[in-house]
Amino acid sequence: MLADNDTYNYEPVGNVATLPDDASPTDVMDTEEGWRISIHQSVQIIQKNNTRSETFLEYLMSQEEHVSQYYTEIEFLTAPIKIYEMIKSINKVNIATDGGAIQFKGSLGFVIADEDGEILLSCYGQPSGNDPLSFRSEICAFLAAVRLVTLMTKYYDNLLQCDEPIRSKIQVYTDSLSMINKLEAYGAYPTASLAMVLDSEWDVLSALHKALKWFRTYPKINWVKSHQDDLVFDKKAMPLNAYLNSEADELATIGLKRLQEKPRVPMDPDTAIQFHINHRTITRDLKRTVREIIHLKPLKQYYCKRFGWSENIFDIIDWDVFRPVYKKYLATKGIQWMHKFCIRKLPTGERVHKKDHFHDQRCASCLDNEDDDHILQCSHRRSIRKKVLNQINLLRNTVDPRLCDIMREGLMTYFKGQSVSTAMLRLRGQEDVDNNQIYKRYTLLIDEQVVIGWDNLLRGKFSKQWKIQQKAFITRRKLSDPRAYARAQKNKKRKEAKTNKGTKKKNKTEAFHAFFQAIIPIIHETWTDRCIDRNTPVLGGRIVAEYDSLTKKITHLYTLKEMVLPEDELKIFNEPLKTRLADTNQQLKKWINRWREVIDHSMKRVKELAQDNSKPIWRHFTANKPAKTTVSRKTNKGKKATLKKMHNNPLTNVFKRLKKKRSSSRVVQAKTTKYKMNHMISKLYAQLGKKRSTSRTKTVMDVEIQEIDDRFGDEPK
Numbered sequence: 158m159l160a161d162n163d164t165y166n167y168e169p170v171g172n173v174a175t176l177p178d179d180a181s182p183t184d185v186m187d188t189e190e191g192w193r194i195s196i197h198q199s200v201q202i203i204q205k206n207n208t209r210s211e212t213f214l215e216y217l218m219s220q221e222e223h224v225s226q227y228y229t230e231i232e233f234l235t236a237p238i239k240i241y242e243m244i245k246s247i248n249k250v251n252i253a254t255d256g257g258a259i260q261f262k263g264s265l266g267f268v269i270a271d272e273d274g275e276i277l278l279s280c281y282g283q284p285s286g287n288d289p290l291s292f293r294s295e296i297c298a299f300l301a302a303v304r305l306v307t308l309m310t311k312y313y314d315n316l317l318q319c320d321e322p323i324r325s326k327i328q329v330y331t332d333s334l335s336m337i338n339k340l341e342a343y344g345a346y347p348t349a350s351l352a353m354v355l356d357s358e359w360d361v362l363s364a365l366h367k368a369l370k371w372f373r374t375y376p377k378i379n380w381v382k383s384h385q386d387d388l389v390f391d392k393k394a395m396p397l398n399a400y401l402n403s404e405a406d407e408l409a410t411i412g413l414k415r416l417q418e419k420p421r422v423p424m425d426p427d428t429a430i431q432f433h434i435n436h437r438t439i440t441r442d443l444k445r446t447v448r449e450i451i452h453l454k455p456l457k458q459y460y461c462k463r464f465g466w467s468e469n470i471f472d473i474i475d476w477d478v479f480r481p482v483y484k485k486y487l488a489t490k491g492i493q494w495m496h497k498f499c500i501r502k503l504p505t506g507e508r509v510h511k512k513d514h515f516h517d518q519r520c521a522s523c524l525d526n527e528d529d530d531h532i533l534q535c536s537h538r539r540s541i542r543k544k545v546l547n548q549i550n551l552l553r554n555t556v557d558p559r560l561c562d563i564m565r566e567g568l569m570t571y572f573k574g575q576s577v578s579t580a581m582l583r584l585r586g587q588e589d590v591d592n593n594q595i596y597k598r599y600t601l602l603i604d605e606q607v608v609i610g611w612d613n614l615l616r617g618k619f620s621k622q623w624k625i626q627q628k629a630f631i632t633r634r635k636l637s638d639p640r641a642y643a644r645a646q647k648n649k650k651r652k653e654a655k656t657n658k659g660t661k662k663k664n665k666t667e668a669f670h671a672f673f674q675a676i677i678p679i680i681h682e683t684w685t686d687r688c689i690d691r692n693t694p695v696l697g698g699r700i701v702a703e704y705d706s707l708t709k710k711i712t713h714l715y716t717l718k719e720m721v722l723p724e725d726e727l728k729i730f731n732e733p734l735k736t737r738l739a740d741t742n743q744q745l746k747k748w749i750n751r752w753r754e755v756i757d758h759s760m761k762r763v764k765e766l767a768q769d770n771s772k773p774i775w776r777h778f779t780a781n782k783p784a785k786t787t788v789s790r791k792t793n794k795g796k797k798a799t800l801k802k803m804h805n806n807p808l809t810n811v812f813k814r815l816k817k818k819r820s821s822s823r824v825v826q827a828k829t830t831k832y833k834m835n836h837m838i839s840k841l842y843a844q845l846g847k848k849r850s851t852s853r854t855k856t857v858m859d860v861e862i863q864e865i866d867d868r869f870g871d872e873p874k
Contacts, residue, residue: 256294
C-alpha cells in the first residue's frame with residue numbers, strides 16, 4: 158500500500174537473492190507509518206542489441222579494446238569456418254608465436270597451420286605498455302593466438318548451435334623459454350598465481366594462464382630455437398617448427414616497423430588494478446620505476462647545477478652506459494669513492510684546503526695545485542694515460558676506428574691540458590685523398606661530447622651519438638659486402654658454439670659499457686696511489702730517500718735491458734728511463750715488484766739458449782770426440798812441493814809452445830801422436846784379406862784447421 162510522502166507500508170514475506178533490474182540505491186527511514194523513501198533517480202534500462210555481427214572478423218574487432226588491440230592486421234588464407242572445423246576435429250593444430258621489441262615499442266605475430274605445416278591464418282599486432290620488452294611481446298603473442306581460437310570456437314558454436322567440445326591436439330611453438338618456465342611456475346600450486354602479483358608483466362601472464370585453462374586438453378608448448386632462417390630459408394629443408402617460427406618472426410618484424418608507440422594499456426577486467434604514471438602504464442619493475450620517476454626531476458636539477466648543464470645536455474647523455482657500471486661498483490666496492498668521483502667531489506688538495514688551511518693544496522708528486530682535473534692530468538702520473546689508451550686500442554677490434562680516433566684525440570688533449578676546441582677543429586679539418594672531410598658524419602657527436610666534457614666521459618657520461626654511430630658503422634660494413642659479412646658472422650657463431658659448448662651463454666657486454674667498466678679500476682688505483690703519497694708522514698726526508706733508492710734500483714734494471722729476451726724487452730722496457738723515473742714512488746714500487754723476477758728469469762733463459770746454440774769447447778781442439786783425460790785437483794801441501802806447470806796439463810797441452818821473437822798470429826799445428834802397431838795382429842788381418850781399422854777415424858790430437866790473419870807480422874831482427 159502506497160502511503161503519503163513516499164511512505165510505504167510493508168509486511169515481511171521472505172528474502173530474495175538478487176535485486177530487480179530497475180533497482181537503485183537510496184536512503185530509507187523506518188517510521189511508525191512505514192518506510193519513508195528519500196528522493197532518488199530511477200534507473201533507465203538500456204536495451205541490449207542482440208543482433209549478431211555478419212562475419213567473424215567483425216565479431217572479433219567488436220570485442221573490448223584489451224582483446225582487439227592484438228589484431229591490427231589479420232589475414233585468412235582459407236575460410237574461417239575451415240579453421241573452426243579443424244579445431245573441432247581430431248587433427249593436430251600447429252600454432253607458432255613470436256614477439257619483438259625496440260625502445261618504447263613492441264610487436265607480436267603468430268600463425269595457425271594444419272598438421273602438414275600449411276599456414277591457414279597469419280596475424281600481427283602490438284602489445285601496449287610503457288617500454289615493452291620482448292618478454293611481454295612474447296606473452297601477448299601467445300595470448301592473442303589463444304584468444305583468437307577461443308573466440309572463433311565460441312562464435313561458430315553459437316552460430317551453428319554446436320555443443321561438442323574441442324577434440325584437436327593444439328601444439329604451440331615459441332622461442333621464449335622464460336615464458337614457458339613462468340607458466341610452469343603459475344601451476345606449481347593452487348595459489349601460485351597470487352604469489353606472483355608483483356612480478357613483471359603479471360597482467361598478461363595471469364590472463365594467458367586463465368585463457369589456457371579454457372581448453373579441454375591443455376595445449377602442448379614446445380621451445381624452438383629462434384632465427385634458424387638466418388642460415389637457410391627453405392620450407393622443405395627446415396624443420397616444421399623452425400619454419401613456422403620464422404614466419405611468425407617475420408610478421409612481428411613487419412609490425413615493429415609499421416606500428417606506433419602505445420604506452421597506455423587498455424583495462425582488462427580480470428587484471429583488477431593498473432598502475433599509471435604520466436599517461437603510461439607501468440607493467441614491470443614497479444619499485445625501480447616509481448623510484449626513478451620520483452627522483453629523476455630533482456636529480457636532473459642537481460646535475461645541471463653541478464656541471465653547469467642545461468636540461469637538453471642532460472637528455473643527450475646515454476645513461477644506459479653509466480647506470481650498470483655505477484650500480485655494480487657500489488654493490489662490490491661501496492658508494493664512497495665512486496659517487497664522489499662521478500660528481501666531482503673527491504677530497505682533493507684544493508677542496509680540503511678551503512675547509513682547513515693547515516692542509517696543503519699542492520699535489521704531493523709535482524707540487525702543482527691539486528683539483529679534480531689535476532688528478533688525471535698530473536705529469537708524474539702518466540701511467541693512467543697509457544692504460545686508458547690501451548683500452549681504446551682494445552675497442553678497435555669491435556668499434557668503428559674513426560670513433561676510436563675521436564676518443565683518443567679528445568682524451569689525450571684533456572690529459573695534456575690543451576684546448577679541446579682547437580683539437581676538435583683540427584680533427585674535423587682532416588681530409589682524405591679526394592678532399593672529402595673524414596669526420597663530417599661525426600660532427601654532431603663531437604659537438605655533443607665537447608659540451609658534456611671529455612673529463613666527464615671518463616666519469617661515464619657518453620653522448621647517445623656514440624651508440625648511434627657505431628650501429629651505422631655496422632650497417633655500412635654489412636651493406637658494403639653482405640656475403641663476406643654473413644660469412645664472417647657465421648664463422649664467429651661457430652667458434653662461439655664450440656668454445657661455449659655446455660656452458661650457459663652470457664649476455665654480451667656493449668662496447669662502450671665495457672670500456673667504462675675497464676677504466677674505473679685504473680682511475681681508482683691512481684687515486685689510491687695519490688692518497689698514499691700525500692698522507693705518508695715525511696720523517697727526515699724519508700720519501701725523498703725512498704725515491705732515491707727506487708731510482709737506483711730501476712736504473713740498474715734498465716742496464717740489463719740488452720741481456721733479456723727480445724720479446725720481453727718490448728714488454729718490460731716499453732718506456733724510456735727518464736719517463737719511467739717521472740712516476741710516483743708507488744708506481745715505481747709496482748713496476749719493480751712486477752718485472753724484477755721476470756728480468757731474472759729472462760736472463761737465465763738467455764743463458765740456457767746461448768748454451769744450446771754454442772759449440773762445446775773441445776770442438777775447437779778435437780774433431781769428433783773430447784779427449785779422455787783425468788785432471789787431478791789435489792794439491793800437494795808439502796814444503797818441497799813444486800807447482801804443476803800449466804803446459805804439462807793435458808787440457809792445455811794442445812799447442813806447442815812457441816819460441817821467442819815469433820809471431821803469435823799463426824797457429825802451429827801440433828804433431829799427431831803415433832801409436833805402436835801390434836805386428837802379429839796386423840799379419841792376422843792381412844791373411845784374412847781385411848784391413849785393420851781402429852775405433853777412431855782420427856787421432857785425439859787431430860784438430861780443426863785454424864788460421865789467424867797475420868796482422869802484425871814477425872818481430873824485426
